[in-house]
Amino acid sequence: MKRKIFLRIGAFLVVSVMILSMLSGCISEKKETTTTPTATSPTAGEKYPTATIKLGYRLTDTTILVTETDFMKKYGIQFELVPYASGVEMRDGILAGDVVIGELGTGPVIWAMTHVTPDDLLIVGTTEQGGEKYRVVVPVDSPVKSFDDLVGKKIGIKIGSGCYTAFLRYIAAKGWTVEDFDLLNVGELEAISAMEQKSVDAVIMWEPIPAVLCSKGIARELMNFGSGEGGQNLVKICNPVYWGVSAKWAKENPDLVSRFLAGYIELCYWVYDHPDEAARIIYNTYVRRGVEVEDPEIYKLSIEHEHLYPWLPDYLAEDTKMVAGYLVQFGKADFVPDVKSFIDKSYLEKASELCGIYPPEGEK
Known part of the structure; x- marks a missing residue:
């Protein structure tokens, strides 16, 4: 076995x-x-x-x-x-x-x-x-095409969580700092509400929150922090x-x-x-x-x-x-x-x- x-x-x-x-x-x-x-x-x-x-x-x-x-x-x-x-x-x-x-x-x-x-x-x-379970989703009609477009934008994320550490590793590899983003500390239900109200430009969260948001037709996946399909392939997480x-x-x-x-x-x-x-x-x-x-x-x-x-x-x-x-x-x-x-x-x-x-x- x-x-x-x-x-x-x-x-x-x-x-x-x-x-x-x-x-x-x-x-x-x-x-x-x-x-x-x-x-x-x-x-x-x-x-x-x-x-x-x-x-x-x-x-x-x-x-x-x-x-x-x-x-x-x-x-x-x-x-x-x-x-x-x-x-x-x-x-x-x-x-x-x-x-x-x-x-x-x-x-x-x-x-x-x-x-x-x-x-x-x-x-x-x-x-x-x-890292695949941590996904970045944006409003379905958002003009954002890559994570680079989120610099200076408001992102809903749970500070101190696993997706937050994945985010830190990614932006460090890209040469950015936390100050380059407007972070909103949200939990699961708050993340859904924020996306529904379009009060954030993106949400970074663990599964199944991204799947729920996409299934509602209000969001689409931008990327995830894994190495598979949709992964950013920048650092192994x-x-x-x-x-x-x-x-x-x-x-x-x-x-x-x-x-x-x-x-x-x-x-x-x-x-x-x-x-x-x-x-x-x-x-x-x-x-x-x-x-x-x-x-x-x-x-x-x-x-x-x-x-x-x-x-x-x-x-x-x-x-x-x-x-x-x-x-x-x-x-x-x-x-x-x-x-x-x-x-x-x-x-x-x-x-x-x-x-x-x-x-x-x-x-x-």
Whole structure:
């Protein structure tokens, strides 16, 4: 089963105020057999003692699939879910001990690495990576033909986010500074509203916001920060999202961390082989919770722009270090941290032994 996985499935937009209602019954609810895959591996059927993990919950494809499939149950893991609006708040929740594990993007991770030590926070795995999910869209009737035309224009973007660091890397390569643009700090719903009202000249946001805007017929893609079709090909942008954990909890519960990661590795490979089924799980989750969602066709537009990925190769640490350098250059960080000192691969190595799936050559 050794093969490199760059798993493609889009994140899904929902109204943030619905988070708590969606969490109700999320763990105990019996799932339909058509959307509850059973993982198979050399350890299939092995029994593990049941344990509850306090998981930081965001409405991302990763978290929904982790909590809405049975891969974690196979390893005896159930969850107490604590909702957060973004990785910034989730990072603070981990550091405060309110949760023990959660998804953290490069921005929140770098801030933590410059304010705390590896005795407080550890990186034990990756959830996804890739710059294609960050897309630049402009009004459908805009005269803008390239990013160069946006110099001096108003751009809606979430400052401090992964798309913001991708933006910084891009403009640095082009020889521009932040002062060359009029940035408006917006969240997901604010970005949609700004584009609808034409109060911005462009929006830079993660999927599926660009897909939603384009599907509404009010925006078109200008470019993305990846290397594929529509990518700017100027700098390679990985911008990984990591599994961040409380260092104290991880050291006290190493087996539990590895069991969690084993479940996630199996989930990633299952999604790779069953992307349509994975998309249906997420879509059905929203429908089952009574949350209004856009036409499922919208999400097909974003599937190609996100890569689920569990491993911790050294090049991701170097990429994060590079991002930190840009943040220092633009006055957004005080120094470049020792990224590798916060990464502990031992939990992931043990997880591979548990599930029988190992990283491809060059991805260790």
